[in-house]
Amino acid sequence: MAFRATLYCQCDDAPAMAGDWALSELGKDATKALPALLDALEDPDARVAMCACDAIRAMAPEACSALPRLREIEGRAPRGVAAELRLTILALEKPNEYGRLAQEQQSKACLLLLALIVVAIALALVIILGLRFLLAS
Numbered sequence: 001m002a003f004r005a006t007l008y009c010q011c012d013d014a015p016a017m018a019g020d021w022a023l024s025e026l027g028k029d030a031t032k033a034l035p036a037l038l039d040a041l042e043d044p045d046a047r048v049a050m051c052a053c054d055a056i057r058a059m060a061p062e063a064c065s066a067l068p069r070l071r072e073i074e075g076r077a078p079r080g081v082a083a084e085l086r087l088t089i090l091a092l093e094k095p096n097e098y099g100r101l102a103q104e105q106q107s108k109a110c111l112l113l114l115a116l117i118v119v120a121i122a123l124a125l126v127i128i129l130g131l132r133f134l135l136a137s
Contacts, residue, residue, distance in 0.1 A: 030055075031062045038066055041073045046081050053084040057091045057098075064092050 033055070040052035056063050056070075067089065074085040091098040 030059050034059065034063055034066055038069050038073070041070075041077070041081070041085070046078060049077070049081045050084045053081075053088045057088050060092050060095055067092055 037052040037055050041049045043049050043052075056066060070085055070089050070092075074082050074089065077085055087098065087101075090101070
């Protein structure tokens with residue numbers, strides 16, 4: 001089935017992205033994959049569980065029926081998976097708040113990237129000026 005790529009993502013995100021894309025292309029029919037995705041949340045490989053969370057979030061609001069099971073699994077999930085489950089629950093219960101949170105995180109990531117670029121440029125200038133000084137001596 002189309003969700004198989006999401007369930008069995010391995011070393012990189014390409015299969016997971018392909019699976020998420022396939023589910024988004026299915027639209028409301030993607031909810032047929034919900035039982036398998038809920039089972040994947042308890043996979044020992046955290047990457048599989050996180051891919052399942054992504055896929056379930058992409059199904060919102062049609063996946064709201066899964067909220068009780070998501071809360072149940074969250075209570076016993078490892079920390080990283082539990083955090084993804086909390087985001088999934090938020091996306092299903094309060095999509096506006098989830099959207100705002102995602103936008104804030106994206107803004108913070110952009111600011112961090114900009115700061116890293118500025119630091120890299122400053123470091124490059126220091127190196128160039130230092131080399132210039134050494135060569136002039």
